[in-house]
Amino acid sequence: MNEYDTVVLLQPISGGSIPVGSQGVIVIVHKTPSEACVVEFFDENENTIGVHTVLPEQIRRISE
Numbered sequence: 001m002n003e004y005d006t007v008v009l010l011q012p013i014s015g016g017s018i019p020v021g022s023q024g025v026i027v028i029v030h031k032t033p034s035e036a037c038v039v040e041f042f043d044e045n046e047n048t049i050g051v052h053t054v055l056p057e058q059i060r061r062i063s064e
Contacts, residue, residue: 001037003029007059009041018050023062027051 001007009022024041030053039059040051 001026001029001035001056001059001061003027005061007037007039007061009039009054009058010060011058013052013054013058018052022049024059 003026005026007024007026009018009020009024012020018041022041022043024039026037027040028038030036030038035056036053037056037059038051038053041049043049
């Protein structure tokens with residue numbers, strides 16, 4: 001995963017504020033102490049619906 005990759009959420013985020021299937025863009029990739037990504041998620045109108053730190057297994061890249 002790289003910064004600015006477009007991703008889709010595969011698993012629920014703690015708190016459930018972002019629906020599974022939502023798309024977003026990776027804004028930061030953390031490598032240590034373990035890999036995680038900060039993702040800005042958008043609704044179907046491209047409005048920001050949240051920014052969350054997720055694990056790589058919670059998202060799938062849909063573009064580079």
